[in-house]
Amino acid sequence: MNTLLEVSGVSVTFDGFRAINNLSFQIGDAELRAVIGPNGAGKTTFMDIVTGKTRPDEGRVIWGDKSQSLLKMNEAKIAQAGIGRKFQKPTVFEDQTVQENLLMALKKPRGWLSVLMYRANTADLEKTAALAQEIGLLEELSRKSGELSHGQKQWLEIGMLLAQEPRLLLVDEPAAGMTPQEREHTTDLLLEAAKTRAVVVVEHDMEFVRRLNCKVTVLHEGSVLAEGSLDHVTSNQNVIDVYLGR
Amino acid sequence: MQRSFIAKNPSVLIFLACLALFTLIVTVLSEGFGVGVISTSFVKTLGKTLCLCLVAVAMDLIWGFTGILSLGHFAFFGLGGYMIGMWLMYERTRLIVVESLSQTEIPATSSEIIDGIGNQIFGVVGSSDFPLIWAFSDSLVLQLAMVVLVPGLLALVFGWFAFRSRVTGVYLSILTQAMTLALALYLFQNDSGLRGNNGLSGLQNLPGVTASQDEVSLWFLWASALALGLGYLLAAWVVSGKLGSVILGIRDNEARVRFLGYSVETYKLVVFTFTACIAAIAGALYYPQAGIINPAEIAPIASIYLAVWVAIGGRGRLYGAVIGAAFVSLLSTWFTGGQAPDIPLGFYTVKWVDWWLVLLGLSFVVVTLFAPKGMGGLVDLLTQRKSPNRHGADLGPDDGALREQEASQ
Ligand SMILES: Nc1ncnc2c1ncn2[C@@H]1O[C@H](COP(=O)(O)OP(=O)(O)O)[C@@H](O)[C@H]1O
Ligand SMILES: [Mg+2]
Numbered sequence: 001m002n003t004l005l006e007v008s009g010v011s012v013t014f015d016g017f018r019a020i021n022n023l024s025f026q027i028g029d030a031e032l033r034a035v036i037g038p039n040g041a042g043k044t045t046f047m048d049i050v051t052g053k054t055r056p057d058e059g060r061v062i063w064g065d066k067s068q069s070l071l072k073m074n075e076a077k078i079a080q081a082g083i084g085r086k087f088q089k090p091t092v093f094e095d096q097t098v099q100e101n102l103l104m105a106l107k108k109p110r111g112w113l114s115v116l117m118y119r120a121n122t123a124d125l126e127k128t129a130a131l132a133q134e135i136g137l138l139e140e141l142s143r144k145s146g147e148l149s150h151g152q153k154q155w156l157e158i159g160m161l162l163a164q165e166p167r168l169l170l171v172d173e174p175a176a177g178m179t180p181q182e183r184e185h186t187t188d189l190l191l192e193a194a195k196t197r198a199v200v201v202v203e204h205d206m207e208f209v210r211r212l213n214c215k216v217t218v219l220h221e222g223s224v225l226a227e228g229s230l231d232h233v234t235s236n237q238n239v240i241d242v243y244l245g246r
Numbered sequence: 247m248q249r250s251f252i253a254k255n256p257s258v259l260i261f262l263a264c265l266a267l268f269t270l271i272v273t274v275l276s277e278g279f280g281v282g283v284i285s286t287s288f289v290k291t292l293g294k295t296l297c298l299c300l301v302a303v304a305m306d307l308i309w310g311f312t313g314i315l316s317l318g319h320f321a322f323f324g325l326g327g328y329m330i331g332m333w334l335m336y337e338r339t340r341l342i343v344v345e346s347l348s349q350t351e352i353p354a355t356s357s358e359i360i361d362g363i364g365n366q367i368f369g370v371v372g373s374s375d376f377p378l379i380w381a382f383s384d385s386l387v388l389q390l391a392m393v394v395l396v397p398g399l400l401a402l403v404f405g406w407f408a409f410r411s412r413v414t415g416v417y418l419s420i421l422t423q424a425m426t427l428a429l430a431l432y433l434f435q436n437d438s439g440l441r442g443n444n445g446l447s448g449l450q451n452l453p454g455v456t457a458s459q460d461e462v463s464l465w466f467l468w469a470s471a472l473a474l475g476l477g478y479l480l481a482a483w484v485v486s487g488k489l490g491s492v493i494l495g496i497r498d499n500e501a502r503v504r505f506l507g508y509s510v511e512t513y514k515l516v517v518f519t520f521t522a523c524i525a526a527i528a529g530a531l532y533y534p535q536a537g538i539i540n541p542a543e544i545a546p547i548a549s550i551y552l553a554v555w556v557a558i559g560g561r562g563r564l565y566g567a568v569i570g571a572a573f574v575s576l577l578s579t580w581f582t583g584g585q586a587p588d589i590p591l592g593f594y595t596v597k598w599v600d601w602w603l604v605l606l607g608l609s610f611v612v613v614t615l616f617a618p619k620g621m622g623g624l625v626d627l628l629t630q631r632k633s634p635n636r637h638g639a640d641l642g643p644d645d646g647a648l649r650e651q652e653a654s655q
Pocket of ligand 2: 041044045088
């Protein structure tokens with residue numbers, strides 16, 4: 001399996017506090033990976049680094065077949081290169097309809113001139129309808145996304161990610177605040193997405209991670225504590241001490 | 247599934263119809279071509295108001311839709327006025343100089359004519375040489391191009407620096423105030439090349455036109471109405487598409503837009519420059535009606551008034567900006583023009599010339615706190631109250647389907 005993203009020796013300091021400490025991480029094409037770790041372990045900061053929001057003090061972040069360094073690219077360029085991100089708090093454009101949100105995310109030229117001249121054609125509308133069907137929001141296409149429930153917003157955001165057709169999907173706590181049924185639907189969405197692309201899921205909930213049934217990376221104080229199957233890492237004494245045993 | 251642009255935005259059609267009707271009524275009642283109920287000076291006031299509505303549309307695009315509170319758009323408005331003013335002044339002075347030199351026995355050489363024009367224009371600032379920036383002032387076409395190019399370039403350069411370093415929010419507003427202040431202070435200097443605090447004057451006289459001001463004022467009213475109509479249509483078209491989605495997204499959460507792969511800085515720069523060009527065109531139509539432009543016109547306070555109009559009218563909807571600019575600026579003319587009756591309180595007389603600004607400031611605060619939708623919000627109330635009534639209701643199942651009255655036309 002080819003390596004899609006390679007993070008090596010990355011460190012970040014906020015006002016003297018080391019949030020990420022010599023972190024190394026790899027993920028291949030079409031791999032599903034769960035990242036767990038206690039609050040403040042640096043999971044969100046790790047995503048910030050990969051997506052260009054935070055610049056690391058040292059280390060390398062290498063992407064794709066051409067081994068580009070992501071550290072020289074801005075957020076928009078990184079997204080265009082094929083990395084999509086879902087935030088911890090659902091962030092959809094509440095003043096716009098579900099359809100408009102999806103159309104904005106759809107993989108199309110991002111330059112202002114092509115965006116200005118863009119008018120949705122039938123194929124695009126069918127694509128958004130299919131996506132809406134998949135995330136269970138077909139009925140809500142023409143509703144303002146601000147009117148959706150919390151869980152629906154989370155799905156819309158996942159739908160927008162899928163619309164971007166990224167090669168790597170970074171998903172931050174997708175199941176937070178969801179009912180058990182909603183969680184199940186979310187698991188299905190992620191498993192389906194991981195068939196064709198790499199997916200990194202940050203999650204607290206062990207049950208949720210178990211259902212994903214994938215390799216797990218445990219973060220603690222900004223570096224990797226353990227890596228392997230869920231059973232493997234949960235039997236690791238270090239992991240039990242810092243995370244599970246509390 | 248795809249409906250036409252007008253069908254999706256019925257308010258555009260209503261707006262254009264109202265604008266056309268307004269123009270027609272003013273024309274019929276004017277002194278120039280109509281029955282003479284409306285004085286020529288009031289026609290000019292109305293024409294100027296249309297220009298202010300156009301710059302308010304630009305302000306709404308940049309603030310209400312993109313979320314950038316620019317407090318410098320009157321700099322572009324003023325620059326547009328200066329650019330057209332240069333040609334108006336040059337050409338009219340040239341005609342006068344040529345006329346007076348033709349009385350002499352030896353025909354004047356062209357350098358004598360140029361010197362004569364220079365003396366006439368720059369005598370007030372103790373000079374007679376043409377500064378470099380007047381290089382194109384003898385050509386209407388070039389000077390018209392500069393109406394858009396000069397403010398557009400200023401906006402492009404300013405915006406490039408400001409947005410690239412990710413200056414946002416109140417810091418950006420302060421930066422735009424600094425820009426317009428710096429420009430005004432520069433123009434105040436006598437050696438700025440634009441006649442210092444005298445500014446450019448006599449702009450109401452079109453060179454070579456013998457028609458009276460009664461008629462010229464109507465030409466400008468029509469031109470202003472046309473510009474407002476086209477500007478409104480263009481702005482509505484821009485925001486109705488995906489670009490509208492993206493800039494609304496930037497307003498509501500610009501980080502999220504970045505992670506979707508859109509270069510937020512580029513989009514901000516495009517909208518900033520585009521609105522600067524609209525403001526410049528509005529200014530180029532405004533100042534020939536005002537007759538004079540001087541650096542005080544682009545003082546920082548002017549751009550703040552612009553924001554107040556848009557806030558009171560209701561930002562985030564184009565007709566709100568137009569209503570706000572028209573209502574507040576006309577009311578302001580009425581109060582500050584001394585037409586509003588003073589209120590004697592016995593111990594104190596409220597003179598509106600002094601108190602109008604206080605009233606305006608208070609209304610701004612009240613609107614911001616209690617009616618963030620502004621006057622445009624009244625339209626929501628009205629349409630909601632009307633909707634149970636079948637008359638004028640939508641014919642189709644969707645919002646914005648053909649309306650009864652449109653269908654019967
Ligand atoms: N912008 C920032 N400024 C200062 N400290 C930060 C910043 N972002 C994150 N941190 C700190 O870095 C640590 C890791 O945060 P985060 O990555 O959000 O953890 P997690 O997502 O694993 O809960 C926390 O202690 C947090 O307070
Ligand atoms: Mg987090």
